[in-house]
Amino acid sequence: MKIYSIAFQSLRRRKTKTIFLIIGLFLSVTSVVTLITVSENINRSVAINLDEFGANIIITPKSDQLMINYGGLSLGEVSFNNSQLSDNDLQKINTIKNRKNLSIIAPKLFETVNLKGKNVLIAGVRFSDELKLKKWWVIKGKSPLPPNNILVGSNTAEALRIKLNDTVSINEQRLVVSGILSNTGSQDDGLIFMDIFTAQTLFRKLSKLSLIEIAALCYDCPIEDIVSQTSSVLPTANVTPIKQNIESKMMAVHSFERFSLGISLVMLVTSFLIVFANVNSSITERTKEIGIFKSVGYRNSHILQIILTEVIAASLTAGLLGFFAGISASKLVLPFLSMHGLSSFTYNFTTLPIAVLLSLFVGITACIYPAIKASRLDPTVAFRFI
Amino acid sequence: MSLIEIENVSKEYKSGTEIVTAVNNISLEIDRGQFITIMGESGSGKSTLLTMLGGLSVPSKGKVLIDDLNIYALPQNNLSDFRREYLGFVFQTFHLIPYLTVEENVMVPLAVGDLTRIQKKEIVHATLDKVHLKEKSKRLINELSGGEQQRVAIARALINDPLIILADEPTGNLDSKTSEDIMDIFGFLVEESKTILLVTHNKVYQSYADKKIFLKDGKIYGGD
Known part of the structure; x- marks a missing residue:
C-alpha cells in the first residue's frame, strides 16, 4: 500500500462524497464543453450565412x-x-x-x-x-x-x-x-x-x-x-x-463567442464554489482521520498528497465524463437551435484535453487551500476530535 | 540511561480568558521495557501528558527526551519521522479508518516507508497473527466487534516495531473479558521489551505495572 492507495480507497469506499465531488466538477465541464461545442457550431453556421450575405x-x-x-x-x-x-x-x-x-x-x-x-x-x-x-x-x-x-x-x-x-x-x-x-x-x-x-x-x-x-x-x-x-x-x-463587411461579420460571430465565454465563466465560478465547499466540509469531517495520520507519523506533505490525489483522480474522471456528456448534450441541443446552414454537427477532439485540464484546474485550485490547511492542522487540535 | 526523560514539563492552555495548567512541572524517568500505568481523575492531565510524550503537543515549559533526543527541538518533518519509528498509539475509541480494511488499516504507517509490497504484506500478516486477527484481514472495520477493532488498533501501533506504546484508555469502551484479552496482549508486548505507558481509570490494571503514576491537578502526587 502506498499513499495514493489510501486516496483511491477513500474515493472507492466513500462513494457519496466521491459522487458529490465528481458531480460538481462534471456539471461544470459538461456545461463548458456543451457551450464550446454549441457555440462553435452556431458560430460556423452564422459565419457561413453571413459570408454568403454579400461579397x-x-x-x-x-x-x-x-x-x-x-x-x-x-x-x-x-x-x-x-x-x-x-x-x-x-x-x-x-x-x-x-x-x-x-x-x-x-x-x-x-x-x-x-x-x-x-x-x-x-x-x-x-x-x-x-x-x-x-x-x-x-x-x-x-x-x-x-x-x-x-x-x-x-x-x-x-x-x-x-x-x-x-x-x-x-x-x-x-x-x-x-x-x-x-x-x-x-x-x-x-x-x-x-x-x-x-x-x-x-x-x-x-x-x-x-x-x-x-x-x-x-x-x-x-x-x-x-x-x-x-x-x-x-x-x-x-x-x-471589403473590410467593412468582414469586420461586421466577425463582430457578429465574436459577440456570440463572448456570450458563450461569459456563461462558461459563470459555470466555472459556480463549480469552483461547489468543489471548494465540498472539499472544505470533507476536510472538516476528516479532522479525526488527519489526527490519526499525524499520530502514526505522517508528514504534512503526506496528508497533502492524499487529499490532492483524491481531487486529481476525481477531476480527471469528471473531465473525461464531462467531455463526452458535453458532446452528447450539444448533439441533443443543437437541433433546437438549428438554423439555415447548420448542415452537420462537428466537434473538436482538442476540447478533450481542455475539458480535462479545466476540471483539474477547478479541482486543484478549489482544494488547495483546504488541503494545505488540513495538512498543517495542529495535532493537538486534530486530537481533540480523537 | 532512561529511555524516556521528562524534565520539569508543564502544559498551559487558554480557556476563554483563563489560563489553565493541564500539566504542572512534572519530571519523570522511564526505562526501556517498563510497563507504566498513569492514573487519575478526569482532567488530571493524563492524556495531555501522553500527547506530550507522543510528540503531538508542545510543552509550555520543560523538555521531553526520548532515547536522548529532545523531541520538541526536532524540525517538524523529523518529529513526524520520529513518531513513526519510535511510537505506537492506541486510543480509547480505536480511531481506525472506516474505508480501509483491517489489513489496510494496519498497513497505514508503512504506506510512507520504502518497503516493497510483499515485505509490507508479510509484516502485516505477522502482526495480525500476534493479535489473532489474521483470518479477518480483508474485513472492513465496521464488520468487527469492539474488541477486534482495538486489536486492529494495537496491530497498527506495533507495525513499525516501535520502542514505546502509548495507550490512552484502551479498554475504556470494552467489556471486562475483552479488556482482559487486550491487557494480555500488552503484557505479551512488555515481554518483547516494548515500553508501555497506559492511561487508565481501572485500578485492576495496576497489577500489570512496573511503575504506577497518579496524577492530580496536573501534578504527580503518588505512585512508585
Whole structure:
C-alpha cells in the first residue's frame, strides 16, 4: 500500500462524497464543453450565412486612371472601355489553394448606354450567382431567366418610366423587363441588370469582365490568405477585401463567442464554489482521520498528497465524463437551435484535453487551500476530535 | 540511561480568558521495557501528558527526551519521522479508518516507508497473527466487534516495531473479558521489551505495572 492507495480507497469506499465531488466538477465541464461545442457550431453556421450575405472580396482591373465608383468601391476607369478582366480569370480564381472557401463568384460587365435620352449603367451579371449574393433583393415580377430578359433598378424604372413586361431596345436588341427591383438604397437602384453573356455579345466584349465580386467563407480561414492567393493568380488585377463587411461579420460571430465565454465563466465560478465547499466540509469531517495520520507519523506533505490525489483522480474522471456528456448534450441541443446552414454537427477532439485540464484546474485550485490547511492542522487540535 | 526523560514539563492552555495548567512541572524517568500505568481523575492531565510524550503537543515549559533526543527541538518533518519509528498509539475509541480494511488499516504507517509490497504484506500478516486477527484481514472495520477493532488498533501501533506504546484508555469502551484479552496482549508486548505507558481509570490494571503514576491537578502526587 502506498499513499495514493489510501486516496483511491477513500474515493472507492466513500462513494457519496466521491459522487458529490465528481458531480460538481462534471456539471461544470459538461456545461463548458456543451457551450464550446454549441457555440462553435452556431458560430460556423452564422459565419457561413453571413459570408454568403454579400461579397467580401472585389476584383477590379489595375489602372492608373481616375477611378469610378461602384457602390463606394473604385473601378478602374479603363474597365468601361477596355476590360482587362476576362472569363479566363474566373477559372484561374478556381485554382487557388482555398478555393473551397469561395462560396460565390459573381462576375460583372458594366457599360453605359443612352436610353430615352438618359445615360444608364448596364450591369451584365450571372443571375444565378447575383441572386445568391444579394439575398436582400426583392423583385417585382420574375427573376430574369431567358437571355433577353432584364431586371431594372427602381430609380431607373421611375426615371425612364419603365414598367413590368415593357420592351426596351438596347443596341437594337429588344429586351423584356421581366422584373423591377424594389428600392434597395444602393447603387443597384440606378442600374439595369442583364445576363452577362447577353451584355458581352451586345457590347462586343466577348469574355470581358469589369469586375468580379466574391463571397468567401472565411470562418476558418483568414480572408487575407484568399486575397493573397487570388492576387498571385491574377497579377494584373486589384484584389481588395471589403473590410467593412468582414469586420461586421466577425463582430457578429465574436459577440456570440463572448456570450458563450461569459456563461462558461459563470459555470466555472459556480463549480469552483461547489468543489471548494465540498472539499472544505470533507476536510472538516476528516479532522479525526488527519489526527490519526499525524499520530502514526505522517508528514504534512503526506496528508497533502492524499487529499490532492483524491481531487486529481476525481477531476480527471469528471473531465473525461464531462467531455463526452458535453458532446452528447450539444448533439441533443443543437437541433433546437438549428438554423439555415447548420448542415452537420462537428466537434473538436482538442476540447478533450481542455475539458480535462479545466476540471483539474477547478479541482486543484478549489482544494488547495483546504488541503494545505488540513495538512498543517495542529495535532493537538486534530486530537481533540480523537 | 532512561529511555524516556521528562524534565520539569508543564502544559498551559487558554480557556476563554483563563489560563489553565493541564500539566504542572512534572519530571519523570522511564526505562526501556517498563510497563507504566498513569492514573487519575478526569482532567488530571493524563492524556495531555501522553500527547506530550507522543510528540503531538508542545510543552509550555520543560523538555521531553526520548532515547536522548529532545523531541520538541526536532524540525517538524523529523518529529513526524520520529513518531513513526519510535511510537505506537492506541486510543480509547480505536480511531481506525472506516474505508480501509483491517489489513489496510494496519498497513497505514508503512504506506510512507520504502518497503516493497510483499515485505509490507508479510509484516502485516505477522502482526495480525500476534493479535489473532489474521483470518479477518480483508474485513472492513465496521464488520468487527469492539474488541477486534482495538486489536486492529494495537496491530497498527506495533507495525513499525516501535520502542514505546502509548495507550490512552484502551479498554475504556470494552467489556471486562475483552479488556482482559487486550491487557494480555500488552503484557505479551512488555515481554518483547516494548515500553508501555497506559492511561487508565481501572485500578485492576495496576497489577500489570512496573511503575504506577497518579496524577492530580496536573501534578504527580503518588505512585512508585
